[in-house]
Amino acid sequence: MNEWKLIFNDEFDYEGKPDKTKWVHEIGGRWHNNEIQYYTDNLENAYVKDGKLTIKAQLENMGDRNHTSARLTTYEKFSFQYGKIEMSAKLPKGKGSWPAFWMLPDDIKEGVNWPLSGEIDIMEFAEGASKLDMHVSLHSKLYNHTIGTQETYVAKIEGLTEGFHKYSCIWTEDDISFYVDDLNIATFGKYIRTNGEKKAHGIEAWPFDKPYHLLLNLAVGGMFGGEVDDKDLPYIYEVEYVRVWQKN
Secondary structure: OOOEEEEEEEOOOOOEOOOOOOOEEOOEOOOOOOEOEEEOOOOOOEEEEOOEEEEEEEEEEEOOEEEEEOEEEOOOOOOEOOEEEEEEEEOOOOOOEEEEEEEEEHHHHHOOOOOOOOEEEEEEEOOOOOOOEEEEEEEOOOOOHHHOOOEEEEEEOOOOOOOOEEEEEEEOOOEEEEEEOOEEEEEEEOOEOOOOOEOOOOOOOOOOOOOEEEEEEEEEEHHHHOOOOHHHOOEEEEEEEEEEEEEO
């Protein structure tokens, strides 16, 4: 018997806007990390066609911003605790592009501030910074990038903007493991840091025992995306599917 049961999926086998029973657009121009895009719910920025979700960042005036893009979340549509999460995607080319596939806890919407809330980053990539470096990370109050202690791993992988690759995460009560094309690239434990040292395991170090929801977005510039070259726009982020399983 298969030990994994599929509990969420979008195969993008339809046309038009992302399925509103699964995805919610987050809209606006004020985000953390000094990003410069305005997220819209316009069809031009996020559309499904030919079996793929396309998130497109483009030059367009919106509010006080000159770039638009899309940020999708499953908050209030689908949340879960522990499981296997997977996306197949072709990442965008272009200096300043910052695609991500990640998770936030539901309680961040209910008054628990970041980084105490926690954050799980399954894939972050900045083609302009390095054409090879794909990041996976965990963030908590004690271990986060603002104080230089985050649990993170940089995988150097060729061809991420040339074809589709699988980005996966297996999240359990004791550890969180990350994969690219089924190859385990990093595992972060609840009790032991990656350098072998014992780690505090209270909520300030391990806020990962509660429901989380999914996010897909394409940022422009900012702390990770870096300098933007408008000649490289539009950026195109293509997703073949998103799936979540839990143990039977």
